[in-house]
Amino acid sequence: MNKRVLVAMSGGVDSSVTLLKILEEGYEPVGVTMKLWESTDADGTPSTDSYCCSVEAINNAKLICDGFGVPHYTLDFKSIFRENVVDYLVDQYFVGITPNPCVECNVHLRWGALFHHADQLDAHWIATGHYARIDSVDGIGPVIRKGIDDRKDQSYVLWGIDRELIGRTLFPLGEFRKLEVRAIAEEAGLVTARIAESQELCFLPDADYRRFLREYTPDRSKAEQEGLMLSTGGETIGRHRGLSQYTIGQRKGLGISGPEPSYVQHMDRENNTVTVGSRNDLYFPSCSLAKLNWLVSPEYWPKGKIQTHIRYNHHGVKSEVELGENATAAVSFESPQFAVTPGQSAVFYVDDLLLGGGIITEAGRSKEQNGLDNHS
Structure with a gap:
């Protein structure tokens, strides 16, 4: 049986413990870090805003692999990521749609380009640090279940992957809670044990997608058309700054006032209008x-x-x-x-x-x- 596993190594605690568990289960791991993005400062030098994809993260991933005697490679997926995740996100926001880039990243990168490299390296499996579980159901075959840690479960962003690849996927962390994973890393003396958990997208370290749109597509942002802001009754109550500036449920930054809070309820792309209403x-x-x-x-x-x-x-x-x-x-x-x-x-x-x-x-x-x- 082919025991070679491509382990996605981000340089964080989750992927480090994933590698440890893969070794304990008798597989033959190969560590790979996907270089997806490189932010730059105004002078063109690499930015240090985001740990993900940084030199430090890649070095830590290699350090963990070296400590276990596991080969490590860095894969340049920046162009694939830009085309399928970043540009997708930008296009969606400009037509008033709020995308989920993590779903696209899983489809095109982890269960797309990464599996292509697994095949090239004769690795039957890939393993990631997702908090989810692989199981098998009679009559159905391999399936994905939620991780046991309700607060960390990541199965929600896995729905888009090719189901034929589920049987070649390993999720060692699905049976653990986050605190247990950190404890395992501490006990093993892993350098990543206390690294803070990433809460942002690698290309949005401050989670400000509006600023990102202005900086990433300045001409498109400047050309975006303003339009009418309407009440749920159809009355004009103001003007919006462009559909990309709003999401459904948004309350802040609407530029209107009233006796009760207003929320974005609907965006009409054809008529370029934003409708706001009460929470109800x-x-x-x-x-x-x-x-x-x-x-x-x-x-x-x-x-x-x-x-x-x-x-x-x-x-x-x-x-x-x-x-x-x-x-x-x-x-x-x-x-x-x-x-x-x-x-x-x-x-x-x-x-x-x-x-x-x-x-x-x-x-x-x-x-x-x-x-x-x-x-x-």
Whole structure:
């Protein structure tokens, strides 16, 4: 049996313990660090804002591998990342859609380009530090389940991967909680044991996507058209600065005042308008999806038990899913959900079993919302 494993090494504690566990399980690991992005300061020198993809992170990954006598390689995936993740994010924001770049990164990088390199190196497996679990179900085959650490579970961003690759994937951390992972690293004397956890995207170290858009695409940002800001009743109450500056549910930075807080409820790309309303106006009974991907074929789904998660760390809601043509679906929630956001992922589960998911294209409105907002 081929025991060679490509281990994705970020230079953090999770990937370091992943390598340790892979060794303990008797595999033959090869450490690889994906160079995805390189921020630069105004003078063109590499920025130190983000630990991810930094020289320090790559050096720590190599140091961990060297300590275990494991070969380590750095793979330059910057162009693939820019095209499939960064440019995708930019394009989506400029048409008023809020993307989830982590989903695209997993599809195109970890379960795309990285698997291509695994094949070149005759490695049957890849292992990552995701907090999720691989299991096997009779009649279905390999599946993904939530990690046991509810606060760290990352199965939500895995719905888009090729299900044929699940059986070649290893998630050693899925059976551990984050505190346990740090304790394992401390006990093993790993240099990464106390490295702070990354909370941001590697190309957005301060999480300010608006500033990133201005700096990454200055001409496009300057050319973006302002438009009308409307109430849910259709009255003009101000002007917006461009669709890229807003997301569904946004409260701050709207430039309007009133007796109660206002939130972005809807963005109309065709008419270039932004509709705002009260918090109660942001509860939606359903949504439409595109780009569906099934990790478990719908024929195996138990009726009446599907839970839909519409954002990371969402508690989930019981739902009915009606499949359409061309990888589309209509999802009806048991109870209205807050800030259903086009561009985000709707991900389906039965208990802890990941079924698949899709991209939200539209939030379904109630009769009351349609009556109030039929201008858009």
